[in-house]
Amino acid sequence: MKTLRRFLSPLLILALVLGSVSVSAAPLPTSELISTQAALSAERADADRERINEILSRAEVQEQLIAQGVDLAEVDARVAALSDEEARQMAEQLEQLPAGAGVVGALLVVFIVLLVTDILGLTNVFPFTR
Amino acid sequence: MQGRIDRPLRNARLAGVLLLGLLLLTGCATTPRLAESTAQALPRQAWVEDVPFHAQREYQCGPAALAMTLNHAGVDVPMETLIPQVFIPGREGSVQPEMLATVRRHGRIPFVLNDSFDALLTEIATGHPVVVLQNLSLPAWPMWHYAVAIGYDLDARELMLHSGEEAKRIESFRRFDATWARSDRWAFVALRPGELPSGIGEQRALQAIAAFEQVQGAEATLPAWVAFVERFPHSGMGYFALGNARHATGDLEGASEAFRSAVAQRDDLGVAWLNLGLTLQAQGNIGEARQALERAVALPGHWQAHATAALERLSSGD
Numbered sequence: 001m002k003t004l005r006r007f008l009s010p011l012l013i014l015a016l017v018l019g020s021v022s023v024s025a026a027p028l029p030t031s032e033l034i035s036t037q038a039a040l041s042a043e044r045a046d047a048d049r050e051r052i053n054e055i056l057s058r059a060e061v062q063e064q065l066i067a068q069g070v071d072l073a074e075v076d077a078r079v080a081a082l083s084d085e086e087a088r089q090m091a092e093q094l095e096q097l098p099a100g101a102g103v104v105g106a107l108l109v110v111f112i113v114l115l116v117t118d119i120l121g122l123t124n125v126f127p128f129t130r
Numbered sequence: 131m132q133g134r135i136d137r138p139l140r141n142a143r144l145a146g147v148l149l150l151g152l153l154l155l156t157g158c159a160t161t162p163r164l165a166e167s168t169a170q171a172l173p174r175q176a177w178v179e180d181v182p183f184h185a186q187r188e189y190q191c192g193p194a195a196l197a198m199t200l201n202h203a204g205v206d207v208p209m210e211t212l213i214p215q216v217f218i219p220g221r222e223g224s225v226q227p228e229m230l231a232t233v234r235r236h237g238r239i240p241f242v243l244n245d246s247f248d249a250l251l252t253e254i255a256t257g258h259p260v261v262v263l264q265n266l267s268l269p270a271w272p273m274w275h276y277a278v279a280i281g282y283d284l285d286a287r288e289l290m291l292h293s294g295e296e297a298k299r300i301e302s303f304r305r306f307d308a309t310w311a312r313s314d315r316w317a318f319v320a321l322r323p324g325e326l327p328s329g330i331g332e333q334r335a336l337q338a339i340a341a342f343e344q345v346q347g348a349e350a351t352l353p354a355w356v357a358f359v360e361r362f363p364h365s366g367m368g369y370f371a372l373g374n375a376r377h378a379t380g381d382l383e384g385a386s387e388a389f390r391s392a393v394a395q396r397d398d399l400g401v402a403w404l405n406l407g408l409t410l411q412a413q414g415n416i417g418e419a420r421q422a423l424e425r426a427v428a429l430p431g432h433w434q435a436h437a438t439a440a441l442e443r444l445s446s447g448d
Binding site for chain 2: 032034035036037039042065067068069070071078081082083084085086087090094097098099101110113114117121122123124125
C-alpha cells in the first residue's frame with residue numbers, strides 16, 4: 001500500500017498541476033459550471049491535497065478489497081459507489097471497521113461471561129436467555 | 131478454624147471483584163430515555179408495515195438487512211444480488227461505508243441518523259424501517275450485527291426487529307440500547323430521492339444527497355434537492371446544488387432562478403454568483419451575467435480565479 005502511494009503521489013500531483021495549468025491557459029467552455037461536490041469540498045481547507053488523497057484512497061480501497069477476496073468484476077462498481085469521505089475511511093481503517101456478521105467465535109470462558117451478561121440484559125448473544 | 135471463617139469471606143470478595151470487573155467491562159447499561167418533546171409527539175406504539183423478512187445465512191446479516199430495507203423502499207433486489215456487492219469475504223462481514231454505498235447503487239439515498247433513540251423511534255413512526263448496527267457481545271469479543279428496526283412499544287418499552295434468522299424479534303429497550311450503544315448508535319434509513327428523515331440536520335442531509343448525486347447523476351437527484359430546499363429554505367448551498375442539478379438536466383431558466391435564491395440567502399457565496407453568471411450568459415442575458423460575474427470576482431476565495439477568467443471571456447465576447 002505504501003509503495004503504491006509513493007508511486008502514485010507524484011504522478012497525481014503532476015496530473016493535477018497540469019490540469020490546472022491547462023484550465024488557465026485554454027479557457028473552459030462557457031457552459032462548464034462548478035459542481036456541487038467541488039464546491040462542497042472546496043469549503044474545506046486544503047481542497048487540492050484532499051483531492052489527491054481521495055484519488056489515492058480509492059486506488060487503495062480497490063487493492064484492499066481484492067486482497068480480502070472480493071470478486072474482481074464487482075470491485076470497480078463497489079468503490080465508485082463510495083463517497084469521498086467513505087473511501088478515505090475505508091482506505092485508512094478497513095481492518096478496524098466493525099464488520100457486521102452476526103456470529104461470534106467464542107471460547108469457553110468467554111461463553112460463560114457472555115452467558116452472565118446476557119442474563120443481566122447487557123448483551124444478546126444467546127437466544128435462549130431471553 | 132481460621133481458614134473456615136475466612137473462606138466465605140474470600141468467596142464474597144472474589145465475587146465482588148468479578149462483579150466489579152464485569153461492570154467495568156460492560157459499562158453501565160441503563161434504559162434509554164426519550165426527550166420530553168419526542169415522548170409527547172410519538173404514538174405509544176408504531177410499526178412499519180410491509181417490511182419483507184430475509185433470514186440471514188452465515189455472516190450475511192449485512193446483505194439481508196439491505197435487502198429488507200431496499201425492498202420496502204420499492205427496489206426489487208434479491209439478497210443473492212447484494213451479497214457480492216457488499217460482503218467482504220476476508221472480513222467475513224460487511225462494513226458501514228459499503229452498506230451506504232450499496233444503497234446508492236440501487237437508487238436510494240442512505241441517511242445516517244443522529245445517534246439518538248429519539249431519531250430511531252421517530253423514523254419508525256414515520257414509516258421508515260431503520261438499519262441498525264449492534265454489537266451483540268462485549269467490546270472485547272465483538273459480535274457485530276446488522277438488524278432492521280421495524281416497530282416499538284413505548285408502554286412495554288420494547289423494540290421490534292427483523293434480525294438474523296428471526297422475524298419480528300422483540301427486544302427490551304434496555305437490552306437493545308446496550309448492544310446498539312457499542313456501535314455509537316449507528317443507524318441509517320434508505321429513502322427515495324425526494325424524501326428526508328424528519329429530524330435530519332442540514333449538513334448531514336446536504337452531504338448525503340451530494341454523495342448520492344456523485345453516483346447516480348443530476349436527474350435522479352433533482353427531487354432530493356427540491357425536497358432539501360423545502361426543508362431548509364435558508365440554505366444557500368441547497369439552492370446552489372438545486373441550480374446545478376437543473377442546469378445539468380437542461381433547465382437553464384430554473385437553474386438561474388435557483389442560483390438567484392442561493393445568493394439571496396448567502397450574498398457571499400462566490401461560487402453561486404459564478405454559476406449564476408455563466409448560466410445567464412448561456413441564456414443570452416449578457417448584462418446581468420456581467421453583474422453576477424463581477425460580484426463573483428469581488429469575493430475572495432477558492433473560485434475567484436475562475437470568476438476572473440469567466441469575466442474576461444465574457445468581455446472579449448466569446
